[in-house]
Amino acid sequence: MAGEKKKKIVKVIKIDTDKCNGCRACEVACAIFHSKPQYSGNNPAKSRIAVLRDPIKDIFVPVYAGEYTASECTGRNKYVIDGREFDECDWCKASCPSRSLFKEPDSGLPLKCDMCESDPPLEEPMCVQWCLSDALTYEEREVEVDEKEEEKKKPGEMELGLESLVDKYGMEKLLDAIARMSRGD
Ligand code: SF4
Ligand code: SF4
Numbered sequence: 001m002a003g004e005k006k007k008k009i010v011k012v013i014k015i016d017t018d019k020c021n022g023c024r025a026c027e028v029a030c031a032i033f034h035s036k037p038q039y040s041g042n043n044p045a046k047s048r049i050a051v052l053r054d055p056i057k058d059i060f061v062p063v064y065a066g067e068y069t070a071s072e073c074t075g076r077n078k079y080v081i082d083g084r085e086f087d088e089c090d091w092c093k094a095s096c097p098s099r100s101l102f103k104e105p106d107s108g109l110p111l112k113c114d115m116c117e118s119d120p121p122l123e124e125p126m127c128v129q130w131c132l133s134d135a136l137t138y139e140e141r142e143v144e145v146d147e148k149e150e151e152k153k154k155p156g157e158m159e160l161g162l163e164s165l166v167d168k169y170g171m172e173k174l175l176d177a178i179a180r181m182s183r184g185d
Contacts, residue, residue: 004147011115012139013128015062019135022053022060026127026136033116033126045105048113049127052091057084062127062136065102066093068110073098108169109161 027047034048035041044050048065059081073096077088095102095110102111116125128136165174 005144006147007142008145008150010141010143011125012141013064013115013125014137014139016135016137017059017061019133020051020060020062020131021133021135022051022055023133024051024053025130025132026062027051029126029130030113030116043105046111048102048111050101052086054084057082059084061091063091063093064113065095065111067112068095070097072096108165 024044026049027044028042030047030049031044032039032042034046035043050063050065052061052063053059073088073092079086079088079091089099093102095112103109104111116122116127122129124138128138162174169177
């Protein structure tokens with residue numbers, strides 16, 4: 001049954017692939033902003049945006065990290081653009097067991113774009129600020145959402161993290177590690 005409607009601000013980053021030159025400044029800016037402690041590292045493998053690059057064909061497509069999914073797609077469609085063949089995985093924004101993209105390299109935990117949520121808030125996400133080609137532009141839109149549906153929607157960050165650790169190390173090892181930690185070994 002439908003619940004109460006409420007207004008919500010949706011943050012949107014528009015991507016103009018024609019303006020992207022593949023410089024990867026967005027990846028570095030994201031990695032620096034999300035390093036722990038903040039600004040202490042710049043490993044693009046920890047970024048929540050990845051730029052698909054084919055400099056010879058002048059094809060550059062920034063892809064944002066979306067939700068973690070445990071399911072691996074069974075289909076493998078191919079896209080041909082300007083004579084170059086792309087696997088559909090190239091465009092996919094999910095962190096999934098089939099590939100290392102959008103996984104924190106040390107822990108294996110899934111990475112997801114959080115629109116640079118921070119306190120105090122940024123005027124614009126870091127990747128947008130550092131895209132000097134204006135390939136990325138930030139917008140806020142007000143939309144109406146169903147309150148009940150919103151609550152039901154997604155599993156929490158902790159569940160996603162645990163799921164990913166189980167995938168990487170197996171349940172037995174994870175339980176052993178938790179038992180050791182609780183004993184203080
Ligand atoms: S910073 Fe902008 S131009 Fe550079 S790779 Fe990222 S989206 Fe493309
Ligand atoms: S919006 Fe923030 S978290 Fe998302 S990719 Fe850009 S810099 Fe990273």
